[in-house]
Amino acid sequence: MINIWKQEYLLDLDTIDEQHKMFFEMTGRIVQLAETVSEAHSVEKIIQAIGVLRTYAFLHFKTEEELLLKYVFPGYLQHISFHNLYLENMINFEKEFKVLFKKKKDGEDTNLAMAEYLTHMADYVANWWVEHIVKQDSVYAKFILEQRKKKRASV
Numbered sequence: 001m002i003n004i005w006k007q008e009y010l011l012d013l014d015t016i017d018e019q020h021k022m023f024f025e026m027t028g029r030i031v032q033l034a035e036t037v038s039e040a041h042s043v044e045k046i047i048q049a050i051g052v053l054r055t056y057a058f059l060h061f062k063t064e065e066e067l068l069l070k071y072v073f074p075g076y077l078q079h080i081s082f083h084n085l086y087l088e089n090m091i092n093f094e095k096e097f098k099v100l101f102k103k104k105k106d107g108e109d110t111n112l113a114m115a116e117y118l119t120h121m122a123d124y125v126a127n128w129w130v131e132h133i134v135k136q137d138s139v140y141a142k143f144i145l146e147q148r149k150k151k152r153a154s155v
């Protein structure tokens with residue numbers, strides 16, 4: 001079973017939480033695509049879905065990195081290195097999928113292989129988000145919330 005969004009992933013930062021939630025929805029859609037992969041689902045459609053997932057990650061990281069800069073989070077550089085590694089992996093998934101399936105004809109074998117590939121990718125994505133939110137994002141969130149509290153206390 002793929003990871004789904006849980007209440008415990010909330011960081012009390014509204015925009016960030018909304019975006020995080022969105023990733024689990026998007027990953028769920030990839031799983032759905034994998035489960036219903038058939039000739040009706042062209043390779044193009046799947047490539048597009050992978051692309052959307054990557055683009056959205058890019059947007060989310062940008063939002064998050066701007067926030068970290070605003071609050072001068074001490075772990076900024078390390079944090080962006082996690083993001084960059086994820087983006088690199090997503091680009092590789094996209095490339096690999098194209099290489100493997102773009103020129104293949106539809107057929108049962110190809111459908112099965114595509115479904116397996118997508119399931120594997122969705123699994124990686126969902127696991128990465130859970131781990132990143134719980135282990136890394138929660139650290140900066142705590143820092144930011146503390147900064148905000150201090151600021152309020154000093155007014």
Ligand SMILES: [Fe+2]
Nearest residue numbers: 064132136137
């Ligand atoms: Fe992050």
Ligand SMILES: [Fe+2]
Nearest residue numbers: 020060064137
């Ligand atoms: Fe995040």
